[in-house]
Amino acid sequence: MTARMPVTGLAPRAAPPPWRYELQSDFTHQSPHLAGISFCNEWVLIDGGHMLIRTGYAWNGCDPALRLAGGLWLGTPDGPRLADGWRQTGRASLVHDVFCQWREQIPITKAATVALFADMLRADGWPLWRLYAAAVARFGPRRFAGD
Numbered sequence: 001m002t003a004r005m006p007v008t009g010l011a012p013r014a015a016p017p018p019w020r021y022e023l024q025s026d027f028t029h030q031s032p033h034l035a036g037i038s039f040c041n042e043w044v045l046i047d048g049g050h051m052l053i054r055t056g057y058a059w060n061g062c063d064p065a066l067r068l069a070g071g072l073w074l075g076t077p078d079g080p081r082l083a084d085g086w087r088q089t090g091r092a093s094l095v096h097d098v099f100c101q102w103r104e105q106i107p108i109t110k111a112a113t114v115a116l117f118a119d120m121l122r123a124d125g126w127p128l129w130r131l132y133a134a135a136v137a138r139f140g141p142r143r144f145a146g147d
Helices: 090-101 110-125 129-139
Strands: 010-012 020-023 027-030 044-047 050-053 065-067 073-075
Touching: 020 090, 027 090, 050 090, 090 110, 110 129
Parallel strands: none
Antiparallel strands: 010 020, 027 050, 044 050, 065 073
């Protein structure tokens, strides 16, 4: 079960690209795909099937995307905002970006990262979840520390 953040929990980042978003409060997620995984650094804690991503972590949403003049973004859609302020793909892209950033340290398999990404997109009602998950499986990093 995903802990839902308040509307103020997600804000566009005012820093240069490629980071589009920055957590304004801690984010937590629980999933069977995280069972048996332990990892900790200054930004992320994973243990007992739970994940915590700390306030201030920044990521770029779904790829590919590039920043145009005037702060506009062109690329893979992140979807509309949900009632809680998150973009429909926001939580899934956040968690997947963490796994990609520390793919050589977090003992998770590529298959588990893709399955978790798909589960999170589906849970947030993203109609293109199958397409996005297939794109991550095909074009995302080939190997993770758990492979």
